[in-house]
Amino acid sequence: xxxxxxxxxxLIIVLSLAVITLAGELDGYLVILHxxxxxxxxxxxxxxxxxxxxxxAKENLISQGAxxxxxxxxxxxxxTPIVNLSQGANAFDFMxxxxxxxxxxxxxxxxxxxxxLFKNAExxxxxxxxxxxxxxPGDELIFEPRNIFTLxxxxxxxxxxxxxxxxxxxxxxxxxxGVRFLGExxxxxxxxxxxxxxxQNDCKLVIALGHLGDSDETAPNRSIDLIANTRGIDLFIDGxxxxxxxxxxxEGKTLRVSTGEFSKAIGYVAYKLNKDGxxxxxxxxxxxxxxxxxxxxxxANLPMVDEELKAHIDNINEEIxxxxxxxxxxxxxxxxxxxxxxNRTEETNLGDFVxxxxxxxxxxxxxxxxxxxxxxxxxxxxxxxxxxxxxxLKTCCPYGNTVCVLAVKGxxxxxxxxTATYTSPDELGAFPQVSGMExxxxxxxxxxxxxxxxxxxxxAPKAPxxxxxxxxxxxKPFDPEAIYKIATADFLAAGGDTYYAFKYGFRTAGENTGIxxxxxxxxxxxxxxxGVIDEKYAEPQGRIKIIK
Numbered sequence: 001x002x003x004x005x006x007x008x009x010x011l012i013i014v015l016s017l018a019v020i021t022l023a024g025e026l027d028g029y030l031v032i033l034h035x036x037x038x039x040x041x042x043x044x045x046x047x048x049x050x051x052x053x054x055x056x057a058k059e060n061l062i063s064q065g066a067x068x069x070x071x072x073x074x075x076x077x078x079x080t081p082i083v084n085l086s087q088g089a090n091a092f093d094f095m096x097x098x099x100x101x102x103x104x105x106x107x108x109x110x111x112x113x114x115x116x117l118f119k120n121a122e123x124x125x126x127x128x129x130x131x132x133x134x135x136x137p138g139d140e141l142i143f144e145p146r147n148i149f150t151l152x153x154x155x156x157x158x159x160x161x162x163x164x165x166x167x168x169x170x171x172x173x174x175x176x177x178g179v180r181f182l183g184e185x186x187x188x189x190x191x192x193x194x195x196x197x198x199x200q201n202d203c204k205l206v207i208a209l210g211h212l213g214d215s216d217e218t219a220p221n222r223s224i225d226l227i228a229n230t231r232g233i234d235l236f237i238d239g240x241x242x243x244x245x246x247x248x249x250x251e252g253k254t255l256r257v258s259t260g261e262f263s264k265a266i267g268y269v270a271y272k273l274n275k276d277g278x279x280x281x282x283x284x285x286x287x288x289x290x291x292x293x294x295x296x297x298x299x300a301n302l303p304m305v306d307e308e309l310k311a312h313i314d315n316i317n318e319e320i321x322x323x324x325x326x327x328x329x330x331x332x333x334x335x336x337x338x339x340x341x342x343n344r345t346e347e348t349n350l351g352d353f354v355x356x357x358x359x360x361x362x363x364x365x366x367x368x369x370x371x372x373x374x375x376x377x378x379x380x381x382x383x384x385x386x387x388x389x390x391x392x393l394k395t396c397c398p399y400g401n402t403v404c405v406l407a408v409k410g411x412x413x414x415x416x417x418x419t420a421t422y423t424s425p426d427e428l429g430a431f432p433q434v435s436g437m438e439x440x441x442x443x444x445x446x447x448x449x450x451x452x453x454x455x456x457x458x459x460a461p462k463a464p465x466x467x468x469x470x471x472x473x474x475x476k477p478f479d480p481e482a483i484y485k486i487a488t489a490d491f492l493a494a495g496g497d498t499y500y501a502f503k504y505g506f507r508t509a510g511e512n513t514g515i516x517x518x519x520x521x522x523x524x525x526x527x528x529x530x531g532v533i534d535e536k537y538a539e540p541q542g543r544i545k546i547i548k
Contacts, residue, residue, distance in 0.1 A: 026066035030151065030279055032207065033058055033070045034257065034267040036239030037106070039079025039380075040398075041262040042094045043317050044310050048263045049287075051098040052310035057266050057287060058099050060302045067151045070099055071159065073239030073258070074106025074211035077120065079380065081324060081394050082317045087112040090316065092123040097309050102127040102147060104161030104209040106239060110171040111399055114179050118142075129161030129209060131190045132182035139180065146194045148201055153273070158198030162191060162210040164240050165221045169456045169498070170377075170429070172401075172491045183221050183457060188229040195232040204279050205234045205271070213241025217423050221457065227251045235269060242339075248284040257284055324391035329525040331533035337382025337396060344376040344427035347544040349537045351433025354379060354397065354521065359435040360528060361403045361520035362487020365513045369405055370474030371413070371436040371486040375420065375497055377429025378489060378517075388525070388533075393518040401489035401517050406510035410473070410480040411464065412501045418461040418468045419498040422447045425548055430498040434543050437478075440469045442547040453500040460500070489517055 035054060044050035049057075054070070061068045076095065077088030088109065095103065103126060109117050121128050121143070131145035146160035165183030167176055182190050191208065198206050212223040219225060223238045228251070236256045238245075244260030248269070259267040265286040271279035335350035336342055343351050351374065359372025381395045408416075420430040421441045445467045449459035461467075470478040488502070490512055495503030515523075525531060 026061065026064040028273040029066040029282070030157070030205075030271040030273070031061050031066045031068050032235065032237075032269040032271075033061070033068060034073065034237045034259065034269070035071075035076075035263060036073035036211075036237065036259055036267075037075045037242050037261040038072070038091075038263045039075055039108070039261065040077075040083040040091065041080060041264075042082055042091065043313050044305055049266055050263055050310070050313065051094045052306045052313060053304065054263065054266055055098040055306040055309050056303055057268075059306065063302070069101045069149055069157065069159070069207075071207070071209055071237055072100055072103035073209050073237045074104050074163070075108045075239060076103065076106070078108040078111045079262075079398055081320050081391055081398075082313070084394065084398055084400070085320060087116050088120050089123060092120050094309075094313060096123070096125045097312070100126040101149065102129055102159050102161070102209065104128070104130050104211055104239075105133070105143070105163050106211040107164055107167045107170045110167060110176050110179075113175040114177060127159075129159060130163050131160055131194050132165070132187045133163050134180045134182065136178055136180045142179070145190075146198060148198065148203060155273075155277075155279075156201060156203045157205050157207065158201065158203030159207045159209060160191070160194035160198065162187065162208060162212060162226065164211050164213065164218070166218060166240075166457050169458060169496055169500075172496055173455075173494045185229075187221065188226055191226055192230045192232075195230060199232060204277075206232055207235045207237065208233045209237050211239040213238060214243055215241040216426060217428055218457075223256060224251055227254045227256065237267070244286070246286055255281065255284065259286055321391060324394065325389045327387040327389055328393070328522045329388045329529070329531045329533065331383055331385055331388055331537075333533065333535060333538045334385050335383040335533070335537065337379055339376075340427040342376070343379045343433060344429055344431045345425060346431075346546055347433065347540040347542075348376075349540050350379060350382060350396070351376060352435065352541050352543065353533060353537050354517070355433045355435035357521040357524035358403055358487050358489070358517065360524045361513060361515050362405045362485075365403075365487075365511060366405050366485055369485045369487050371434065371484060373435075373486060373488040373492065374433045374517075375429060375489070375492060375499075376431040376433055377497065378491070379433070383533075390518065390522070393521050397517045397521070399489075399491065399517075401491050403487055403513045403515045403517060403520050404490045404493035404506060404510055405485060405487050405513065406493055406502060406506040407483050407485050408502060408505040410470075410478060410482045410484060412505060413473070413484055413486070414468060414470055414478075414480060415461060415464040416499050416501040417470060418464045418466070419458060419501070421468060422449075422461070422498070424467075425546060428498075432544070436475075437473045438471045438543050438545075440471065440545040440547060442467050442469070444547060453495075456495075456500055458498045458500065
């Protein structure tokens with residue numbers, strides 16, 4: 001921390017001419033601080049600001065006279081043990097203490113079930129805003145769609161929230177029961193209604209908190225799709241795709257911003273009240289560990305972390321770490337937890353290990369299981385060389401998914417692999433990591449969608465097998481007419497993500513073992529690998545070939 005303060009002081013001297021103001025004279029400024037996809041990185045480290053850093057950023061700006069709104073674009077209550085073990089409740093408490101004014105919801109807020117989310121939401125002292133989540137039956141809004149914040153001078157700022165319609169498939173279907181998500185035109189219309197209401201209430205700025213993202217796979221439900229189909233949004237704070245936009249992105253008349261992920265950065269957008277009573281855009285950017293703090297924040301006399309909140313979070317985290325840090329095994333090789341290139345684009349050594357563990361656990365339930373499948377999006381962190389603890393495994397695979405066994409026809413397995421790779425070579429959370437089978441994905445062949453899956457944002461392939469070729473299953477040539485028993489996470493078995501082809505098989509002839517994926521990884525390492533992940537997993541084992 002001392003080194004950080006020294007660097008900040010030096011940076012201030014160098015950038016003194018660029019400073020908007022360092023004398024505590026931010027009267028007339030409105031600063032929007034924002035975060036997204038924090039995913040449980042609540043604690044403050046050399047990599048993450050955490051909520052103690054976020055809180056201090058807000059307090060520093062207020063102390064200089066600015067009006068400040070602290071907003072979050074979702075996916076805050078899942079991702080690390082400090083929030084996972086409380087099923088998200090701790091995240092709501094930490095955000096209360098950090099002084100958040102409002103948040104929308106991400107798809108991972110539903111990971112513990114809709115009833116749990118509703119219970120957690122009652123803890124929030126900040127506004128939870130979302131205009132496209134409806135209760136069924138009845139179709140009434142579950143959360144407040146919008147809120148008007150009043151500044152010190154009486155001016156009004158309007159904020160509304162949007163959830164990704166991909167919740168219908170990116171969340172275990174059983175965990176979003178009784179909830180409907182508006183997408184595409186229905187979502188655009190819902191947003192336009194909120195914009196109109198806020199404008200009619202004389203809001204000087206209209207801000208959208210949208211957990212939509214800009215990934216191609218999400219079209220037509222991306223933030224850029226919504227902006228293109230609405231009018232009147234001044235600022236769109238984005239999440240979901242973990243996109244880092246250092247200087248904002250101008251989409252027509254709308255400024256779109258996003259911090260990336262994990263509280264590695266704190267986003268800011270500064271406006272200045274002009275003589276006509278309107279707010280002129282001044283500057284936007286990211287406070288991060290690379291450029292330290294932007295000039296609007298920089299002052300050697302201001303603390304960088306709220307020490308009281310940091311100590312509170314550290315104490316909770318230390319107890320959890322102590323409990324979960326006992327070694328459960330070790331690895332002699334580093335296992336790749338990256339997204340792209342990584343588990344969402346290609347076979348990885350960690351993907352092989354996770355799929356092998358799922359296959360082995362499935363075989364303890366049914367000896368005829370021949371395939372294990374994990375989706376790349378369920379792998380959120382790698383494993384470094386050395387001892388492995390349960391906290392490492394829960395960070396690697398944090399969703400609390402259980403291993404399920406089901407029977408599928410060969411043609412259904414092929415369909416699932418075709419849809420799970422439909423964006424390849426571009427990344428997709430559904431990308432399969434497999435055990436017990438070999439396959440080829442020819443990305444030079446265009447993806448051609450067929451009919452849309454029921455209650456899904458995804459489409460069946462028009463011609464399964466046009467891009468994907470399964471060469472072997474269980475060491476034997478693939479047969480589209482054969483019945484194969486497979487093991488996978490309950491999320492995929494229930495038709496989550498692109499895996500709708502598994503849904504019927506699981507419902508009619510599936511079994512949930514109740515064994516967590518991370519526990520399966522421990523048991524596989526102990527019982528099969530002798531407690532050591534060795535050089536066998538040094539590299540991917542050639543189960544998936546990508547033709548580009």
